Amino acid sequence: MPKPVPTEPVIKERIVTVTACPPEVQAELPNAPVVPDAAVIKGNLAGQDWLTAVLDYAAGLRDRLSGAQEACRG
Numbered sequence: 001m002p003k004p005v006p007t008e009p010v011i012k013e014r015i016v017t018v019t020a021c022p023p024e025v026q027a028e029l030p031n032a033p034v035v036p037d038a039a040v041i042k043g044n045l046a047g048q049d050w051l052t053a054v055l056d057y058a059a060g061l062r063d064r065l066s067g068a069q070e071a072c073r074g
């Protein structure tokens with residue numbers, strides 16, 4: 001006995017997820033600058049707080065970029 005022929009067209013879908021990593025993410029991170037032994041950093045409390053915030057911000061960006069690199073490597 002022959003199989004019945006479907007009256008409606010059969011639609012197949014396939015979803016493929018591809019991780020695309022731009023060259024900026026794939027590039028090796030540069031080393032952080034080294035503070036020279038003779039360096040002296042002076043400032044008032046507001047300046048020191050600002051410098052601390054900038055360094056924390058930079059560290060956060062580095063961590064985020066490192067995480068993105070790991071995700072791209074799979």
